[in-house]
Each structure stands twice: as structure tokens, then as C-alpha cells.
Amino acid sequence: MITVYLWVILKLLIGFSLIITYLNLTGRNQIAMMSAVDLVGNFILGGVVGGILYNDKLPILHYIALLILCILFMALFNYLSRKIPDLRKRTIGEPITLIRDGVFLIDNFNENASRIDLKDVATALRMQNIFSFDNIDFAQIETTGHVSVIMKEEAKQPAxxxxxxxxxxxxxxxxxxxxxxxxxxxxxxxxxxxxxxxxxxxxxxxxxxxxxxxxxxxxxxx
Missing domain, CATH: 3.30.240.20 (bsu07140 like domains)
Structure with a gap:
């Protein structure tokens, strides 16, 4: 029985080590830094580790090879998504400008209705001590989900x-x-x-x- 638990602990250590090393090497050690590819890939990696923990029939080297294969696939897909504009748009997305020069871009609200919740935007603004849409010159939802804001008195558009x-x-x-x-x-x-x-x-x-x-x-x- 003790041998079984030691074997599970070894698999956990290997899984944790490989996944944490990948996240640190790619700089995706926080949720805000992750793209959709990273999030889905992490679910897959978690499924691989969880599914194999109690599977004594799979050799340890096959387990390591499977984890490395999943990590390499994620790294390749992330690389391609940054090099191919159309793929980037579908996997990482693009910033959504909500207000420009003090004017609400209603078309952007309509085209991205599934991604924009005005109450969530208002909450994000309040977290920046902005309690009204009044006097906002520029507002944009970034690909991370954060809202970037420039007030009218700042009079400077984002680079x-x-x-x-x-x-x-x-x-x-x-x-x-x-x-x-x-x-x-x-x-x-x-x-x-x-x-x-x-x-x-x-x-x-x-x-x-x-x-x-x-x-x-x-x-x-x-």
C-alpha cells in the first residue's frame, strides 16, 4: 500500500515540475497572462496528470513523454498564434475599443455583445476609482479582460x-x-x-x- 502512495507522489512531483517549469519559461504564471490556448492546454495537462495518477499500467517514461508532448503542442500552438494574424485573432483575440474621443462606439458594443457586459465594465472602472462614464476620453477592453481608461483631462491617446x-x-x-x-x-x-x-x-x-x-x-x- 505504501508503495502505491509513493508511486502516486512521484507522478505528482513529475507532473507539477514539468507544468510549473513550462509556465515559468513562458511567463504564464498568472491567470491574467494566459491566452485561451493556455487555459485549454492547462485543463488538458491537468486531465493527463489526474487520469494517470491511479493508472499503474502506464510506464513512467510514457507518462513523462505524454506530458512533454502536450507541453510542446501548447508551445507550438502559442507560437503559431502569435505569428499568424488570423489565428491570433481566434485564439488570443483583439482589444475592443469602447470609447474613443469621448464617443461611445456602439457598433463595437453590438458586434461584441457576447464579450461585453456593461456592468462588468462599470465594475472594472470603479476598481480604478472611476465611478461614471462621464469625462472618459478613451476606454478599451484588453485581451486580458482588463479595461484601459484615459480621462479627458489627460488629453493623450494610448500609444x-x-x-x-x-x-x-x-x-x-x-x-x-x-x-x-x-x-x-x-x-x-x-x-x-x-x-x-x-x-x-x-x-x-x-x-x-x-x-x-x-x-x-x-x-x-x-
Missing amino acids: RFVIHRGEIFDKELEILQRSEKWLMDTLAGLGLSDLQQIFLAEWVGDHLLVVTTDGRTHGSRK
Whole structure:
């Protein structure tokens, strides 16, 4: 009987060690950091560990191999979801802008009715000491479920990424009402015509901030 319990404890230690190592390596050690892929994958991993704890017929090496296979599949799916825009939209989602320039974007409320509960939004605002929708200039539900807010007196729109690791984000340019030609012309003015040189570029209210692959920053207020 003691041998059985020791065997279960060993399986638990192996399962916990592998899963916690994966979460720490990927930085997903908090619920807010997890995507839908992570949450579903964790349920699967939990099912694998729970289902095998009392199964003495499965060799320990097969158990470890199965756990590693599940973890590798999660890591691959997460990687692909960040590289393929359509897959990212379906697995991670996109921020939902609720208010822009003090105007409620009713179409966004209607299109995302299943994801937006106005009472939940109001609760999130109260947690930030904002007790009314009055005087809100910008509000957005992030992919983590948090609500980002800018009040009118702050008079500053949130920064938006337009390039990351050489990839241009067309949707962000569309929101900013800017064209890809404008972006390339602005970069050329900074002597940065090669997109592969660019680690990050973001529009910061009135200028473009660019971080190149050597870690240096370049700014333009045009």
C-alpha cells in the first residue's frame, strides 16, 4: 500500500515540475497572462496528470513523454498564434475599443455583445476609482479582460504599435488613419528604410518612436 502512495507522489512531483517549469519559461504564471490556448492546454495537462495518477499500467517514461508532448503542442500552438494574424485573432483575440474621443462606439458594443457586459465594465472602472462614464476620453477592453481608461483631462491617446520585428500592423495604421506609405516615408526620414532593422515602432500621440535591433531609439514628431 505504501508503495502505491509513493508511486502516486512521484507522478505528482513529475507532473507539477514539468507544468510549473513550462509556465515559468513562458511567463504564464498568472491567470491574467494566459491566452485561451493556455487555459485549454492547462485543463488538458491537468486531465493527463489526474487520469494517470491511479493508472499503474502506464510506464513512467510514457507518462513523462505524454506530458512533454502536450507541453510542446501548447508551445507550438502559442507560437503559431502569435505569428499568424488570423489565428491570433481566434485564439488570443483583439482589444475592443469602447470609447474613443469621448464617443461611445456602439457598433463595437453590438458586434461584441457576447464579450461585453456593461456592468462588468462599470465594475472594472470603479476598481480604478472611476465611478461614471462621464469625462472618459478613451476606454478599451484588453485581451486580458482588463479595461484601459484615459480621462479627458489627460488629453493623450494610448500609444499604438505599428511595427514589431519588421512586421507592419495594417489594422493599427487604419485606426490611426495613416497609410503604409506615410509610415515608410517617416522611417526613411529617420534613415531606417530596412524593416528588418526595426524591433519596434509605435505612434505616441504626436510622433513615431522607433526602436532598432541594436536597442537604440529614434523619434520623429512629424
